[in-house]
Amino acid sequence: MKYIVSVDFGGSKIESALFDLQGNIIKKLRIATNAKKGKKYVLKKLLKIIDWTIEGFNKKEIIGIGIGVASPVNFKKQILGNPPNLPGWSNTPLAKIVQNRFKIKTIVENDVNCAALAESKFTNAKNIVVLTLGTGIGGGIIINNEIYRGNGFAGELGHIIVQENGPKCMCGNRGCLEVLASGTAIRKLSKKVFGKELLASELAKMKNKKAQKVLKEIGKHLGAGLATIVHALDPEEIILAGGVKEAGNALLKPTIKEMKKRVFTDKKVVVRFSQLDDPVLLGAACLFLE
Numbered sequence: 342m343k344y345i346v347s348v349d350f351g352g353s354k355i356e357s358a359l360f361d362l363q364g365n366i367i368k369k370l371r372i373a374t375n376a377k378k379g380k381k382y383v384l385k386k387l388l389k390i391i392d393w394t395i396e397g398f399n400k401k402e403i404i405g406i407g408i409g410v411a412s413p414v415n416f417k418k419q420i421l422g423n424p425p426n427l428p429g430w431s432n433t434p435l436a437k438i439v440q441n442r443f444k445i446k447t448i449v450e451n452d453v454n455c456a457a458l459a460e461s462k463f464t465n466a467k468n469i470v471v472l473t474l475g476t477g478i479g480g481g482i483i484i485n486n487e488i489y490r491g492n493g494f495a496g497e498l499g500h501i502i503v504q505e506n507g508p509k510c511m512c513g514n515r516g517c518l519e520v521l522a523s524g525t526a527i528r529k530l531s532k533k534v535f536g537k538e539l540l541a542s543e544l545a546k547m548k549n550k551k552a553q554k555v556l557k558e559i560g561k562h563l564g565a566g567l568a569t570i571v572h573a574l575d576p577e578e579i580i581l582a583g584g585v586k587e588a589g590n591a592l593l594k595p596t597i598k599e600m601k602k603r604v605f606t607d608k609k610v611v612v613r614f615s616q617l618d619d620p621v622l623l624g625a626a627c628l629f630l631e
């Protein structure tokens with residue numbers, strides 16, 4: 342048997358899985374990242390979870406370790422950019438470190454690019470855009486079935502400007518899509534309306550007008566962002582992944598309505614939620630299945 346180790350390395354959790362070459366998960370582990378404790382601490386945890394994942398298996402049967410990381414990645418050099426949610430990790434040659442430790446070929450890729458790669462394996466569309474809506478908003482672009490990297494860091498779609506003078510974003514700009522339509526934005530807006538932070542899934546379950554209004558407002562911002570994506574890339578599908586997908590049609594409908602109102606070119610683009618359970622893990626494994 343041959344296997345692939347796949348890691349989803351995020352700012353709040355690290356997940357690791359062992360895949361067979363048919364794409365089935367044999368084993369899956371999850372730990373908290375505790376990113377604030379610094380790089381040395383987190384790296385130790387990262388290596389440990391890979392250790393646990395391959396425990397009991399013959400190293401010679403593992404063809405690779407794929408890591409999807411919540412950071413910009415210089416794919417050619419296999420070096421991280423400057424990740425806002427992983428303090429201290431700038432310019433880390435992560436693939437080299439892991440490869441030296443385990444003596445197994447290692448590939449590092451941006452986590453949302455991994456998710457996009459996984460989605461592209463499960464759709465007939467050749468050109469897709471994947472947005473992950475969670476704490477922030479990440480983007481991945483697939484053109485002709487391949488990840489589009491531009492000059493290295495393409496796909497930062499959470500930082501499309503939706504309101505020129507809008508609220509401040511983590512990136513230093515104002516009015517980014519991320520600050521207006523992420524899971525964090527939903528929590529903040531529901532605090533304003535209900536006096537407490539609520540998740541997209543909780544709002545959707547409430548089924549009252551006030552809750553629907555919150556999701557409608559978020560959907561309007563999201564739709565405006567999607568219109569820009571359609572005008573720039575004209576993809577066949579835009580797939581929304583991450584925790585926000587729990588909001589269902591209460592979010593999806595106003596999003597599509599706003600997008601269609603603004604798009605003057607291709608209104609046929611399909612906007613839908615992801616059907617995959619672990620798109621980042623699956624995509625990081627796909628780095629070795631191509």
Ligand SMILES: [Zn+2]
Nearest residue numbers: 500510512517
């Ligand atoms: Zn931004």
